[in-house]
Amino acid sequence: MDSQIAILSPTTGWILIAGFAVLWLALGLWWGRKGASLDGFMLANRNVGLALGAATAVATWVTSNTTMLAPQLALEMGVWGMLSYSTAAIGLLLFAPMAKRIRALMPTGYTSAEFVRLRFGRPAWVVFLIISLFYAMTWLVSMGMAGGLLLEALAGIPYHWGMSVILAVCVGYTVVGGLHAVIGTDFIQSLIVILGVAVVVIAVLTQIDVASVHESLATSRPALVTVLFPAALMGVFNGLLFGLGEIFHSNVWWSRALAMREGVGQRAYTLAALIWLPIPILAGFLGLAAAGLDLPIVRPDMVGPLLAAKLLGGVGAVLVFVAVFASLASSIDSLLAATSDLVVHDLVHGMLLRGRSDDQRQRRHAAWALVGLGLLTWLLCLPKLGTLATVLFFAGPLVGSTIWPILAGLYWRRANSRAVLWAMISGSLVGLACYVFVGWYTGALVGTTVSMLVVVLGSVLAPGDFDWAKLSQPEPAPAQETGS
């Protein structure tokens, strides 16, 4: 059905894809020369500077959800929806000081789950790992699906072909180049996305009358311009807390904090937040404009690209195609790299091998983990389930429940490990119940609230006493090896 609205010919689409595939793979090979060691492959030798650091944060956070879901939220929730998506920048702003502390507390650390294990012990680590991996897979699947939908809608390329090619390209250059390739391509991709979105919005603004769009909205879709829009009011802080949870817990952001040079993290994340902030507002405006123009919409998550293509013709379609392709790749590669770090360093090295593998083995495992993750994502994308919002927001309660455990773990010496464990469990369960029985716009909010109360009350009633030095000390050798 979606192929009925294609603006580009399949041939043009394939040419663009082939061009980008060759470019990203070549750059991956070039930068991959620096990724022979485990530190080089997973953390770019912990030497990322300000420009690359800010660019990779922007590119990763400008996902296809920013370019495709922001217009959908605006179309569904009106002005509130547009503004609430942009509040995700606050997550980057608040993570900035945390990035500085993470780098200082764990100068030789690798993952966010590793921090939770050292700080709160194995039970909390297992729960955190489950949440992290579930969230990462949800995000990855929503990206893979978005890729397939985009190529189908704009170029008539069948969903399964488009989704498969996008995943294969991203897995390819991440396997050969590691985090060096991810961050390097992110820099180029962030420039493409910012330029593409800006050009499309400016071009759209020159072709529509904002006042008449508002007038049309007020007549045909009045709730979109109403201040007291119940579902939108519920969604504002839910979205904001969801964004905070995503950034605070996800290894995507921790691995970058650990990869940046000392003194760079805080400035890079602050800069990234300021650059990112206007992008969802611009993209969301496309959704409102589409509603004002009564554009027929086959899938609400395709409204932004379709409007640009409709108003700007072939040039608009190519611009949108290139910008969204870059935003997809920049997020998929980051997720693949950060999630494979979790799989290798925490799941395989930490849980299965109990620390009995050296860096070179982990380096080899990392490449295989990337291929395996790509394959799993591909399998989960095959059924094409639900809209993007439905898929993504299901993870909201889970990540919301990790905000306070991470926050307390980083700054509060007396945070209680058992309270943190139960905060994540109770926050996730109650939040999911609200997600199912009240609506998706309550899941993260309720999950965060419950988790916060459990962390604070549990730690006040039974305070712990953590020695920060444990985070930077080398771990003792496993018991089996010590005894042998």
Added chain:
Amino acid sequence: MALLFASALLFAAPELWAAPEPSPTPSAAAPTMVGDPELESSNGAVLLKWEPAESERELEYELQESSSANFDDPSSRYRGTLPSWYVSGRLDGRSYFRVRSRPLNGASDGGEAPWTEWSAAQSVLVEHHDLRLAVILFILGAVVFVITAATVLLAARSTSTPR
């Protein structure tokens, strides 16, 4: 008598004497609205979809909306080839939608193709969430966010980072 009988017959059954209208070529069956005939929404948004009875030819659709089930005062909402229309931003209330189709490239004799009959109506009932609940959740969210943000900023300022 025969004239009287004929007059009575014609009066009772005017279709027998009325000039036959150019009856449209019996067209394909009407499209079908997909999903529950009574849709509900708590945020004023719902995606309407429909399916053609036949899918061999490209079809043009017309979607109508009315506030009454028998479409007393219908408004045309969409005319085009795509089999869906996204409703959003609606206030509380019930609306009815129906769709019809015709071949996009005209009839086989070159003339304008006739429309099918209208599909069965699909109703959309919008009942927004309770505003009091929404405001309570908004305030709760604001409180949780302010506490979280203040904690990060104050902790980052007051905590000495070990080296």
